[in-house]
Amino acid sequence: MGRSPCCDQDAGVKKGPWTPEEDKLLVDYIKDNGHGSWRRLPKLAGLNRCGKSCRLRWTNYLRPDIKRGRFTDEEEKLIIHLHSILGNKWSSIATKLPGRTDNEIKNYWNTHLRKKLLSMGIDPVTHRPRTDLNLLAGIPNLLAAAQTATCWDINALRLQADAAKYQLLQGLLRALATPPAAPSVDLMALLAATNGGVSVSQPAGVDQQGTRSAQYDGLLNLPALTSVPAATVPAMSSFSGLLSSFGAGDGLSSTELGHSGASGSNMTAAMAPPLVAAKECNDGGTSTPCEDTPASSPFEGLENLNLDDEFSSDSWKDLLEQMSWLNNPNDQQQLM
DNA sequence: AACCGAAGCAACCGCCCACGA
DNA sequence: ATCGTGGGCGGTTGCTTCGGT
Numbered sequence: 465m466g467r468s469p470c471c472d473q474d475a476g477v478k479k480g481p482w483t484p485e486e487d488k489l490l491v492d493y494i495k496d497n498g499h500g501s502w503r504r505l506p507k508l509a510g511l512n513r514c515g516k517s518c519r520l521r522w523t524n525y526l527r528p529d530i531k532r533g534r535f536t537d538e539e540e541k542l543i544i545h546l547h548s549i550l551g552n553k554w555s556s557i558a559t560k561l562p563g564r565t566d567n568e569i570k571n572y573w574n575t576h577l578r579k580k581l582l583s584m585g586i587d588p589v590t591h592r593p594r595t596d597l598n599l600l601a602g603i604p605n606l607l608a609a610a611q612t613a614t615c616w617d618i619n620a621l622r623l624q625a626d627a628a629k630y631q632l633l634q635g636l637l638r639a640l641a642t643p644p645a646a647p648s649v650d651l652m653a654l655l656a657a658t659n660g661g662v663s664v665s666q667p668a669g670v671d672q673q674g675t676r677s678a679q680y681d682g683l684l685n686l687p688a689l690t691s692v693p694a695a696t697v698p699a700m701s702s703f704s705g706l707l708s709s710f711g712a713g714d715g716l717s718s719t720e721l722g723h724s725g726a727s728g729s730n731m732t733a734a735m736a737p738p739l740v741a742a743k744e745c746n747d748g749g750t751s752t753p754c755e756d757t758p759a760s761s762p763f764e765g766l767e768n769l770n771l772d773d774e775f776s777s778d779s780w781k782d783l784l785e786q787m788s789w790l791n792n793p794n795d796q797q798q799l800m
Numbered sequence: 801a802a803c804c805g806a807a808g809c810a811a812c813c814g815c816c817c818a819c820g821a
Numbered sequence: 822a823t824c825g826t827g828g829g830c831g832g833t834t835g836c837t838t839c840g841g842t
Contacts, residue, residue, distance in 0.1 A: 479812075481836080503827070519828075520811070552831065570831075571809055 478512045482521055486511060490518055491526050524567045531563025535572055543569060544577060548591040 493509035499522065500508075502515035511518060524530075535543070539561055546557045554566035554573075561569065573588075581588040 481810075501827075514812095516828080517812075523829095524810075555830065566830075567810080574832095575808055 477514050479514075479517070482525075486513065487521070487526060490522060494522060494526075520567075524565045527565075529563055530565065535564075535576075539564070540577065543573065544581070544591075547573065547577075547588075 489509050489511055493505065497508070499505055499519070502519045505511075505515055505518050506513045509518070513521075542560060543557060546560055550556050552570075554570045558564055558566040558569050578588040581591075
């Protein structure tokens with residue numbers, strides 16, 4: 465299968481931005497004749513352009529059914545959902561969004577949605593919680609910088625620290641709610657590492673991951689960090705405050721993000737189980753209390769964490785000290 | 801007002817596949 | 822079965838706009 469000869473081999477074929485005159489020639493010709501063969505079209509339409517360039521200009525910009533303007537929230541959610549299923553199949557995704565082109569969706573993904581997911585602690589490729597830990601690994605640097613901060617940059621550091629704290633919690637919660645198959649990091653290894661290297665024993669026959677998934681499914685409604693207005697921060701200034709915000713979170717539901725588990729559940733703060741509550745076994749659809757639940761969660765005490773506390777506070781110190789891999793490059797390597 | 805870096809987006813590049821001769 | 826062509830596709834480039842200093 466030889467590659468088709470590229471038009472740019474033709475001398476004098478114009479490239480670059482289209483002029484209104486060129487647009488008019490193209491639109492008028494296609495209106496009257498249809499596009500027919502794209503290769504022959506430029507000559508017939510009186511355009512000094514490559515046929516391929518004409519096709520792209522028409523399909524991405526001049527087509528009468530193109531919808532312009534901002535993507536709506538519904539479109540955003542649909543794109544994210546479809547991307548979680550189809551990956552970078554932009555044209556397939558575009559067929560589900562009337563009036564949007566694959567190129568437009570691709571650009572919107574790369575410039576907006578990708579960053580949005582990253583800010584929510586979600587890997588935009590796998591649609592699962594980020595496991596690269598690069599973000600969290602930056603926390604010790606923030607701590608070190610805070611030690612030597614001068615008065616003029618302490619506020620900036622504080623903002624960074626707040627963002628880091630928030631994303632740390634997002635990452636932890638999402639890790640807890642993630643099915644085990646896809647993440648490149650072994651969740652149990654992560655739990656062991658955060659638990660001071662002590663493995664978390666899993667009772668035989670206990671579908672711990674499924675239980676975890678069901679229990680924390682509602683927590684995936686975390687609002688994106690970037691979308692949290694300052695006014696709402698006090699409501700999330702404690703871990704329980706965060707829990708109470710999940711029900712009304714403007715983040716993406718687990719269903720939308722392609723997670724399994726209790727999809728569609730509308731877990732409210734009151735329904736949300738405490739992190740260290742006795743887990744339930746999920747055996748064949750009926751939930752029964754587990755007899756052999758681990759004695760303690762690696763994140764025990766997290767619910768008492770106060771997000772308003774400085775990083776130097778005891779509760780944050782305790783948590784960070786448990787996460788030895790944050791300070792140990794070798795551990796980070798193993799986890800990545 | 802000028803400069804500069806970041807972000808956004810239209811357009812291009814080149815690989816690939818389907819299909820017809 | 823092979824080959825050439827048309828066209829679809831994802832990735833990348835580079836120009837324009839925006840916001841901060």
